Amino acid sequence: MYEFEIKTGKITIDQDKCKDCTSFACVKACSAFGRQILRLEGHKPILSTSLDDAKRICNECLCCELYCKFDGRDAVRISLPMPELVEYRRKMGLEK
Ligand code: SF4
Numbered sequence: 001m002y003e004f005e006i007k008t009g010k011i012t013i014d015q016d017k018c019k020d021c022t023s024f025a026c027v028k029a030c031s032a033f034g035r036q037i038l039r040l041e042g043h044k045p046i047l048s049t050s051l052d053d054a055k056r057i058c059n060e061c062l063c064c065e066l067y068c069k070f071d072g073r074d075a076v077r078i079s080l081p082m083p084e085l086v087e088y089r090r091k092m093g094l095e096k
């Protein structure tokens with residue numbers, strides 16, 4: 001697993017799935033809608049920036065995950081924890 005932190009969460013890429021990918025939709029989407037922080041190395045998407053810069057620059061547009069899901073191999077997971085939302089739902093009785 002290839003993983004890096006972003007401002008409010010992290011992005012995980014299961015690069016094993018990328019070897020059969022022909023679209024490289026994640027890199028294209030990051031270039032078109034994101035901040036151009038992904039590039040290909042061989043058949044694998046990796047950061048084109050340092051880990052610190054990725055955390056600062058990524059705009060959390062979610063496009064790498066969405067485009068990989070529909071045009072790639074569903075290899076990207078973006079995790080954005082929202083503890084305030086969980087607490088709000090708990091207060092509203094929507095969550096135990
Ligand atoms: S689109 Fe998905 S499967 Fe294809 S290279 Fe990117 S992360 Fe890997």
Ligand code: SF4
Nearest residue numbers: 030034035058062064
């Ligand atoms: S969330 Fe957006 S800016 Fe961040 S890596 Fe994915 S496509 Fe690029």
